[in-house]
Amino acid sequence: MPPPGGPQLTTPRPRSRRRKVSNVVATGVIALTFLIALVPLVFLVIYVVQQGSKVISWSFLTDDLPFVDRLPGGGMGPAVVGTLLITGAAAVMAIPLGVLGGIYLNEYGGTRPLARLIRFLAEVMTGVPSIVMGLFIYTLVVLNTKEKTGFAGALALACLMLPIVIRTTDQMLSLVPGELREGSYALGSRRVRTIRTVVLPNAAAGIVSGALIAVARAAGETAPLLFTIGIVRETNTSLFHGQNTALSVQIFSNATSPFVPAQDRAWGAALTLIVIVFLFTIMARLVTAFFARRQAA
Amino acid sequence: MAAIAPPRENEQPAPAPKGLGTGPRPPGIFTDQLFRWIALASGLLVLAILALIAYTTTKNAWPWFREEGFGIFADNWDPAKGQYGAGAMIYGTFLVGIIALLVSVPISLGIALFVTEIAPRPFRKPIVYVVDLLAAIPSVVYGLWALAVLTGPLADIYSSISSATSGIPIIGDLTSDPSPTGLSFMTAGLIVAIMITPIITSLTREVFATTPQPLKEAAYGMGATRWEMIRGSVFPHSRGGVVSAVIIGLGRAIGETIAVALLIGSSQHISAHIFGPGDTLASIIANQFGEAVGIQRAALIGMGVVLLVLTVGVGILARGFVNRYDRKSGAVV
Numbered sequence: 001m002p003p004p005g006g007p008q009l010t011t012p013r014p015r016s017r018r019r020k021v022s023n024v025v026a027t028g029v030i031a032l033t034f035l036i037a038l039v040p041l042v043f044l045v046i047y048v049v050q051q052g053s054k055v056i057s058w059s060f061l062t063d064d065l066p067f068v069d070r071l072p073g074g075g076m077g078p079a080v081v082g083t084l085l086i087t088g089a090a091a092v093m094a095i096p097l098g099v100l101g102g103i104y105l106n107e108y109g110g111t112r113p114l115a116r117l118i119r120f121l122a123e124v125m126t127g128v129p130s131i132v133m134g135l136f137i138y139t140l141v142v143l144n145t146k147e148k149t150g151f152a153g154a155l156a157l158a159c160l161m162l163p164i165v166i167r168t169t170d171q172m173l174s175l176v177p178g179e180l181r182e183g184s185y186a187l188g189s190r191r192v193r194t195i196r197t198v199v200l201p202n203a204a205a206g207i208v209s210g211a212l213i214a215v216a217r218a219a220g221e222t223a224p225l226l227f228t229i230g231i232v233r234e235t236n237t238s239l240f241h242g243q244n245t246a247l248s249v250q251i252f253s254n255a256t257s258p259f260v261p262a263q264d265r266a267w268g269a270a271l272t273l274i275v276i277v278f279l280f281t282i283m284a285r286l287v288t289a290f291f292a293r294r295q296a297a
Numbered sequence: 298m299a300a301i302a303p304p305r306e307n308e309q310p311a312p313a314p315k316g317l318g319t320g321p322r323p324p325g326i327f328t329d330q331l332f333r334w335i336a337l338a339s340g341l342l343v344l345a346i347l348a349l350i351a352y353t354t355t356k357n358a359w360p361w362f363r364e365e366g367f368g369i370f371a372d373n374w375d376p377a378k379g380q381y382g383a384g385a386m387i388y389g390t391f392l393v394g395i396i397a398l399l400v401s402v403p404i405s406l407g408i409a410l411f412v413t414e415i416a417p418r419p420f421r422k423p424i425v426y427v428v429d430l431l432a433a434i435p436s437v438v439y440g441l442w443a444l445a446v447l448t449g450p451l452a453d454i455y456s457s458i459s460s461a462t463s464g465i466p467i468i469g470d471l472t473s474d475p476s477p478t479g480l481s482f483m484t485a486g487l488i489v490a491i492m493i494t495p496i497i498t499s500l501t502r503e504v505f506a507t508t509p510q511p512l513k514e515a516a517y518g519m520g521a522t523r524w525e526m527i528r529g530s531v532f533p534h535s536r537g538g539v540v541s542a543v544i545i546g547l548g549r550a551i552g553e554t555i556a557v558a559l560l561i562g563s564s565q566h567i568s569a570h571i572f573g574p575g576d577t578l579a580s581i582i583a584n585q586f587g588e589a590v591g592i593q594r595a596a597l598i599g600m601g602v603v604l605l606v607l608t609v610g611v612g613i614l615a616r617g618f619v620n621r622y623d624r625k626s627g628a629v630v
Contacts, residue, residue, distance in 0.1 A: 023522035030415055033407025034424065037498075040491050041431055044442045051445075100339035108333055109340065118340045124612045125343055127545070128605060129552025131579045132350065135586075135601040139353040159346055166343065190325075192332045220435025223554040223579070227586055248437045248555075255441045255559055263445075270438045281433045285426065 052271025090157035102169020131223035148230030150244035156224035168210030205291030216280035222248035358599030374565035396486025405497035432495035440559035448479030475572035480562030504538030541618035548611035
């Protein structure tokens with residue numbers, strides 16, 4: 001019972017009209033922000049598909065670039081090969097090292113000062129602009145080897161992917177329950193065996209999906225490749241000899257071209273690149289969904 | 298309680314179960330330690346790469362720093378006259394970043410609230426996927442699209458805003474001299490805003506989601522509407538995290554290169570005209586590095602160093618706010 005003379009207990013203040021209206025308005029504005037974000041996505045995808053599908057064909061995807069930009073016809077074959085080759089090489093370098101780094105952070109480092117420092121630096125490294133990575137590889141590799149190669153571009157992309165893979169692995173491993181590790185230790189397994197047979201399989205879905213997202217980001221990057229891979233008009237399947245090219249770089253150089261055929265090729269390349277990037281993104285989602293279903297079963 | 302039988306003498310130990318001891322030996326202590334060191338080395342790679350980035354870029358930019366001294370901050374970029382001040386580009390970098398934040402932050406906070414508080418549960422994940430697709434579209438495709446589709450209409454909008462506001466102090470100055478091509482700080486800022494929206498959304502979503510349920514229920518229990526609950530419970534709880542998300546967004550905005558290089562119009566002067574052309578640190582590197590030689594090349598590498606320092610500084614700043622709340626889990630962006 002409230003003490004006499006204390007605060008008067010009343011039923012909650014009835015919702016006034018003004019409060020109801022402001023609630024509805026705020027809810028509407030919040031929902032609207034999502035629609036605003038949808039507009040550029042939808043318009044961009046539709047426009048790129050429209051423009052790109054005009055030029056895209058099998059020969060567009062495989063033919064060499066025309067001798068000069070203003071000529072019609074020709075394809076993006078060298079750029080398609082370059083994008084796949086360079087991104088693939090970057091993935092081969094960055095993903096194993098990134099997973100190992102993540103394993104160190106979560107399985108060995110924990111909350112030690114060194115692990116916390118590395119975690120912080122990985123966060124900083126994620127924020128380093130991709131153009132700076134390009135300049136870095138240019139000054140470190142291209143200036144020393146005196147040659148622009150696909151490999152130099154792959155190194156720049158790998159530098160971008162590495163911290164993303166490290167951080168995802170670290171986070172995914174931290175979600176694996178400690179009891180599983182303890183069970184494995186109790187059966188006499190050493191750390192390595194525990195990590196290989198218990199910890200990694202449990203975190204595999206998250207790590208694979210994070211790696212695929214990192215690959216998708218890298219495939220779309222232009223800035224790290226601008227000064228590192230050079231330019232070719234014929235397919236170069238070698239990473240280490242001779243210059244190379246990529247879809248993103250071709251879009252960048254053709255975007256400002258005054259010649260209509262070059263612009264058409266830019267749209268075709270843009271559609272190809274978006275398809276590649278979306279494929280990897282969707283694959284990442286599928287991996288997550290597939291493993292989630294298997295775990296639930 | 299079962300009595301423990303005393304060990305009898307002459308008893309043979311039970312034979313080992315079949316299969317045990319015949320397979321490959323489990324990894325020994327050597328493998329264990331080796332793996333530990335390999336993992337540690339991979340972790341230290343991050344440290345090594347960052348140190349190398351700082352070292353090689355600074356070394357190659359040194360002629361510029363030595364020659365210009367504090368002149369690197371001057372607003373006098375003109376390679377033809379041998380003047381290499383980066384003041385205009387530093388200014389442009391922040392102007393584009395601020396425009397992008399002003400547009401992106403309200404939208405990102407809105408989407409994050411929509412996903413955590415308003416949208417029906419089955420729709421929440423799909424909405425997150427769709428917003429993340431914005432981040433999947435490559436920068437160069439945004440640039441190409443905006444160049445083809447947006448710059449024309451934007452040029453018209455700029456000129457009508459400009460003539461409508463001419464004569465008004467401050468606002469009139471900001472909007473005067475609109476670019477006839479539509480290439481401007483504003484166009485670049487708008488596209489960067491689209492590009493940083495998924496990052497800020499995902500970080501703030503994560504923060505909003507950590508608002509304790511009792512805090513929300515307390516608000517509802519006192520008769521608050523949903524909006525009043527958001528203002529009274531979610532916002533105060535999330536302040537530090539939101540500030541840090543905004544700073545991280547700024548970091549991404551100032552590093553954004555290719556779309557800006559295509560859309561900003563390449564003019565190296567400090568100018569208050571947001572509808573006019575400009576340049577940023579990242580965009581001038583992308584546009585001029587290919588043809589640059591000598592001190593100009595050193596200057597462009599040096600602008601990369603300035604950019605690196607800015608983004609690292611912004612990262613450390615964001616970290617200061619992020620420690621105020623406990624980060625549970627989250628997307629790596």
